[in-house]
Amino acid sequence: MDARRHAQYAGTLPADDTHPYRTGPWRPQTTEWDATGLTVIGDLPDDLNGVYLRNTENPLHDALGRYHPFDGDGMLHALHLHDGRADYRNRFVRTKGLEAELAAGRSLWPGITDDPAKALAPSPGPSARAGTKDASSTDVTVHNGRALTSFYLCGDLYAADPRTLEPLGTEPWVPPDWGACSHPKVDAVTGELLFFNYSTEYPYLHFGVVSPAGELAHYAPVPLPGPRMPHDMAFTERFVVLNDLPMFWDERALARGQYVNRYHPDMPSRFAIVPRRGGADDVRWFEASATNVLHWINAFEDGDEVVLDGFHQGCPDPRRAGDDRWTTTRRYLDANELQTRPHRWRFNLRTGRTTEEFLDDSYLEFGMINAARGGRSYGHVYTMTAEPGWFLFNGLTKFDVRTGAKQEWRFPKGVYASESPMAPRASGGADAAEDDGHVLSFVTDMNAGTSECHIFDAADVSAGPVCRVLLPEQISSGTHTVWAPEESLT
Template identity: 55%
Template sequence: MTVAEMKVAQKVAEMKVERLPPVRVSLSPTNHPYMTGPWTPLHEEVNAWDLPVLEGAIPTDLDGVYLRNTENPVHDPLGRYHPFDGDGMICQIEFKGGEASYRNRFVRTRCFEAEQEAGEGLWGGLMDGPGTSKRPGFGAHGALKDSASTDIVVHNGEALATFYQCGEAYRLDPLTLETLGVATWAPLDGVSAHPKVDEATGELLFFNYSKSAPYMHYGVVDASGKRTVYQAVPTPGPRLPHDMAFSSKYAILNDLPVFWDQELMARNIHAVRLHKGVPSRFAIVPRHGGEPRWFEAEPTYVLHWLNAYEDGDEVVLDGYFQENPTPRPLESAPDGHGHLMAYLDEHSFLPKLHRWRFNLKTGQTTEKHLDDRILEFGMFNQKYAGRPYRYAYSTTTRPGWFLFNGFVKHDLETGESWSITLPDGVYASEAPFAPRVGAADEDDGYLVTFLIDETKGRSECAIIDAKRFEVVCRLALPHKLSSGTHSVWAGREMLKG
């Protein structure tokens, strides 16, 4: 150990940490690629204060919380484990007055509490066949555990954790991370991951999908937490949309040609297929309810959209177009995991930053790539959500893995871009944009992310100056985190409800 590493270790040892009583864990040793290395589950819950600064200084004009959702399996899987099956855990760091504190908590869903009581897993996962689960399940799939482990947003002063294939939507205190129960406005068919918060109006827009007609719905919750819109957006059959977008006047939903094989689904087998010859379809829905208008586009699948806005007669939509949405099994994967790892590997399904333009006057769609690099998990300044914007921040990934190894900033007006590449063995989390207090420019702020350093066996928080696009601060965390999915930044004003 070098002198510098010894100093870091000493700083971590001196950190003020309160460890909470342990949860009940029955997870056996494993060599599963998504339960080891950067995906090794974290089971302890802590509060930590006075986080040691390893590099730079904490910006005094950074005020709010960074929340990241994470999959952390607690019990042995009943079948074949998929990382999206893990138990939801929120890791949070709060910044105020040039200081930082950290805490993490499991989301106490009904399923988490039931498995804690049983001391074992009760539900199968995304890759399991019928009959694996010991109890009836949740979501569009119908037999899964609602772990609230996919997404996290902040609305009406509360955090909202949601599940990949539609769950109950769990409320948390964004400062203490106490689970507050299920959202009272959540409909019977649940809430998909990726509800959207419009900071300009305070509204939350959401969608869900199911295996029962009309298969997809759209809803709006106002700034006080009251559901004001809930309407069908019918599709020809069960679909698998993962995300939505909105402009100032419209919500944009999708019906993409990657969904369950209908013949196999009749036997309760959920196998995803690319249905050749079927176009992508986009529903442009009036924000506050009304008849959807459908547009066709090139076939693809899109996990995540960036932003949308109106430009004259057109609605502009930016997202990540997959050139190979159903890839062949990854030959370099450990035995038995080729299919799983290919579907998690961006270098297999090839997402590219892409722009669609839907002309409301002519009914035509035009589209093009904005960058030919493999990019995904984009972020931007949420004060520009639904409105024309200039800057976007995407992630790059390690080939063969669902692991972020860098970031790319785009100037969408000039076409310029800038990159940050992390050292080998260091992996990032999704990094939302945090506006600087008193910011005047769109890119005047920071990106906040958690880092997992496999070479040193520890985790950090990194703060990136979004304008200069360079790391300006690194903070030690009290334990090594597991990699995860989505995150959100909530400025102090968003925490007041």
């Protein structure tokens, strides 16, 4: 392995830091690496060609006040597998906010659980929350040959070369006043990118469609009764699926300039089914039982019905009497406390009726599918289990949404994984099985202070990794990932 430092940053985090989401598996990095010809333990599949990308909350400067793990600056990690070899790079996402803070030598904006009045500068770019920084640290996808990072409070989409991570600026089609939210979706069949954004101003929600060439082809409002906090979206061959869930900012607090989440269990969950080129007059609303959902798995059309799968929270508000602010924050990050289980909603376009059911009783989250099945009928999802009490993934589960069958792999104590995308076998044809390929996961071993990428056979994850790729440094934990096959990188 030839590992070279690309850049070293001097941050302002305390040397004796004790914050649980800035230490241990969440210890941020200050070094950017170029590492080629990585050491592989086992046999690297010779038909695995593409890039595994992960976005990470990686704070460089100490917080103005309270720190939440979602406040950290975006950092991209890229494992490029090609020609039987593995190369690794990591780079900070050079957002407008990070550039301003590098120049100032300190944080300029408060975190999401702090008072926005503490901001020392105007918000850099569009945001659904005043007084905050677009860290572009939530999600990453690849469209039109560009890796795009995004933020869950909306903002710019920052582009990078998916192989080298060279910054390519912001996407020019992003609506300048509203931005784009995390979790834009790429339809692997049509090449379109679907996105949404939200705001505290009417109509509160929009969605859009971007052509395969990166041009805004459609943008329309989806009016809501008030400000909401949607985190994710889904799509089918003909429709986009958006949501109005009863977890959102308290409007009385908003009137005072404060952003306080509240769960409203007396309100239904609502789902908007909209044609991809539809507008406000074409929205079909469906109601379901109250819950909150961060992540959808997939959606597809089945006769007269639109089927939507996602992770239903059985306890969207896990606060308990006597909890301090940090304990409350910790509970909201724990999938076990939130009781996130795979769930299915069916929306009948003919009758207007909604039916719903749990697909499994296990607490699972962060599901990934074979991207070729996005918006179409599918069978398998690769999900993560979380260590109780923490936002740390300690297991990988392959779940069959048709039969309920599961395969499970649990990492040793002190070893934590990442959201794990499925990479179809490059040599697979149109008749290849849906699970013909591999699953990848960045893994940090706190016992050894090292990080690796584990690669599994997607058909049998319970057999454990077929190989391990050694990384040059322990990398920080993070949120979302994507697999981009080699042909999608140009």
